[in-house]
Amino acid sequence: MSHEHELPFWRKYIFSVDHKVIGIQYTVTALCFLVVGFCLMLAMRYQLAWPGSTIPLFGSAMTPDQYNMAGAMHGTIMVFLGVVPLAVGGFGNYVMPLQIGAPDMAFPKLNMASYWVFFLGGVTMLFSFTIPGGPAQWGWTSYAPLSIIDALGKTPAEALQTGQTLWLIGMVFLITSSLLGSVNFIVTIVQLRVPGLSFFRLPFF
Secondary structure, eight states: OOOOOOOOHIIIIISOOOHHHHHHHHHHHHHHHHHHHHHHHHHHHHHHHSTTSOOTTTOSOOOHHHHHHHHHHHHHIIIIIIIHIIIIIIIIHHHHHHHHTOSSOSOHHHHHHHHHHHHHHHHHHHHGGGSTTOSOOSOSSOOTTTTTSOTTSOOHHHHOOHHHHHHHHHHHHHHHHHHHHHHHHHHHHHHHSOTTOOGGGSOOO
16 A cells, blocks of 8 residues: 655745745745835835935935935836746746646746746845945846946946846846746646647637
8 A cells, every 4th residue: 555755844845846836935935025126115205205314214315326226126126026926937837737737837847946046036136235335226127328327427347336246147047037937838838738728729828
């Protein structure tokens, strides 16, 4: 008489390969990042409403550089660490295999790797708040003109800071996570959908 082997806690809930658990991990992590992005937005709005006044819990008024940092990190966190991972990584991982009748994602371990690479990217971004010079301040897209000349008139070579470098490293992690997840989603939909479910009958999601 065979008994199913019970996975240890860290394999079942932390380094899980179950698409539902990974979907929940994405959702909880993205919601935590969204709280950080929301707090940055509150600080920016407070600065605009009462310029030069001390921001509660911040301890002082924002300098122009700090405002640029808050704007850059708010946009980055809300889009790359919040909305997209929540919608695709969280909701998509949990629901998509169920919608097409698949037992799991095509590459469960790749799915797990996608989440942990996303997590590392987010931690790298948040770690930049703790270093001297602060996080990135060239905008959440690093587009010109902020990436050409910053608020103090320095060129990128003069203004390049560790925070911006960490932002770029974090983006490498996040883009890698998106690529891993995209490959997994495409292969799962193409190869693991139930027989008879044509592309014209696929759920809109």
